[in-house]
Amino acid sequence: MNLKKVSGGMAVPIAAAVLSLAAQVALAQDAMSKSPGLAASGSAMTGHGSEALSQSMMSGMKQMQDMKPIGDTDKDFAMMMRMHHQKAVDMGQIELEHGKSPQMRSMARKIIAAQKKEISEFDQWIKMHP
Numbered sequence: 001m002n003l004k005k006v007s008g009g010m011a012v013p014i015a016a017a018v019l020s021l022a023a024q025v026a027l028a029q030d031a032m033s034k035s036p037g038l039a040a041s042g043s044a045m046t047g048h049g050s051e052a053l054s055q056s057m058m059s060g061m062k063q064m065q066d067m068k069p070i071g072d073t074d075k076d077f078a079m080m081m082r083m084h085h086q087k088a089v090d091m092g093q094i095e096l097e098h099g100k101s102p103q104m105r106s107m108a109r110k111i112i113a114a115q116k117k118e119i120s121e122f123d124q125w126i127k128m129h130p
Helices: 011-034 050-066 073-098 102-128
Strands: none
Touching: 050 073, 073 102
């Protein structure tokens, strides 16, 4: 990536965000490898939604890590935040499918509604700024 092309002097913050995300992925992978309850083969999670939540989180972090900034801070922000919001929706759906706590299920419904609204706003902006 040519950091000089990143608009608005945002090269350092974007690079820092990418490095931070990579570190979070590494920490999550390390935690999963050290905790039998989080391991992909851990039968303790099967059927409870925890495995699906973990997989959703990990795939989202991988997708964001693999995303290549295009050098336009506004477009990069919109695309990255859209993906981030979609993962929040996905995880909220998993909570609704498997969660038992009325408080967490209520929170999941609120998150899904708010994130879908913002995803729509990002989609509209992206469409207007090809």
